[in-house]
Amino acid sequence: MxxxxxxxxxxxxxxxxxxxxxxxxxxxxxxxxxxxxxxxxxxxxxxxxxxxxxxxxxxxxxxxxxxxxxxxxxxxxxxxxxxxxxxxxxxxxxxxxxxxxxxxxxxxxxxxxxxxxxxxxxxxxxxxxxxxxxxxxxxRNMRAAAPARSAVDEPLTARQEEILSLLGEGRSDQEIGGILHLTEATVRSHVHRVVQRLGLKNRAQAVAYANRKRGKEG
Structure with missing residues (x-):
């Protein structure tokens, strides 16, 4: 370890x-x-x-x-x-x-x-x-906040969508890397780009965004 x-x-x-x-x-x-x-x-x-x-x-x-x-x-x-x-x-x-x-x-x-x-x-x-x-x-008694708007017009790539979905599941960088066959450094780089593209501030907000998105799709 x-x-x-x-x-x-x-x-x-x-x-x-x-x-x-x-x-x-x-x-x-x-x-x-x-x-x-x-x-x-x-x-x-x-x-x-x-x-x-x-x-x-x-x-x-x-x-x-x-x-x-x-x-x-x-x-x-x-x-x-x-x-x-x-x-x-x-x-x-x-x-x-x-x-x-x-x-x-x-x-x-x-x-x-x-x-x-x-x-x-x-x-x-x-x-x-x-x-x-x-x-x-x-x-639970608050109205769900509207999803953050992307600071960039381009949508997430398929890989970034996968990363975002796994973040919403509470996966660690190591777990995401194992699932997608990526190094932890590459995963961190993808997470950083996802955060930027969605106009968010940090990883924690990306996790919250992924959970809101999953709730709507579910």
């Missing part, structure tokens, strides 16, 4: 230490940096190239949401797992829209944290059942 390089961004030293302790016995999870605010997280992400960023939302200076937005704008393939004490659906939605690929409450067990990190590292969105249920009940 390949090592997963992790950057921790939290303004509380005790929380950063607790997260490092939780990961210490996992040989494949390597902490490569610590940040106490959003600006530090962005700077360290540029130099350390983490596979997953564990991001708190409430931090001084630049908060987590702003940092996620900037990270996703610079790299639509960035993989951010929000680790926070905030569990209301408004914050969850805002984090996902900003570009986070997962959302994890600080009160949840360590084993779930390890699962969340590994899923996000594989490009699979992660939401604990409790938060997913809250979000579902919040969204």
């Amino acid at each position: 390949n090592n997963i390089r992790i950057l921790i961004a939290d303004d509380h030293p005790l929380m950063r230490e607790a997260l490092k302790t939780a990961l210490a016995d996992e040989n494949d999870l390597i902490v490569v940096g610590e940040a106490s605010n959003g600006l530090e997280a962005i700077s360290l992400a540029e130099t350390q190239h983490p596979d997953v960023i564990l991001m708190d939302l409430l931090m001084p200076g630049m908060d987590g949401l702003e940092a996620i937005t900037r990270l996703a704008e610079a790299d639509p393939g960035v993989k951010v797992l929000v680790v926070t004490s905030l569990e209301d659906e408004e914050k969850v939605t805002a984090a996902i829209q900003a570009g986070a690929l997962g959302y994890f409450p600080k009160t949840a067990p360590r084993t779930f944290l390890l699962e969340a990190i590994r899923k996000v590292a594989d490009g699979v969105p992660y939401l604990p059942a409790g938060i997913a249920k809250k979000l579902f009940h919040s969204l």
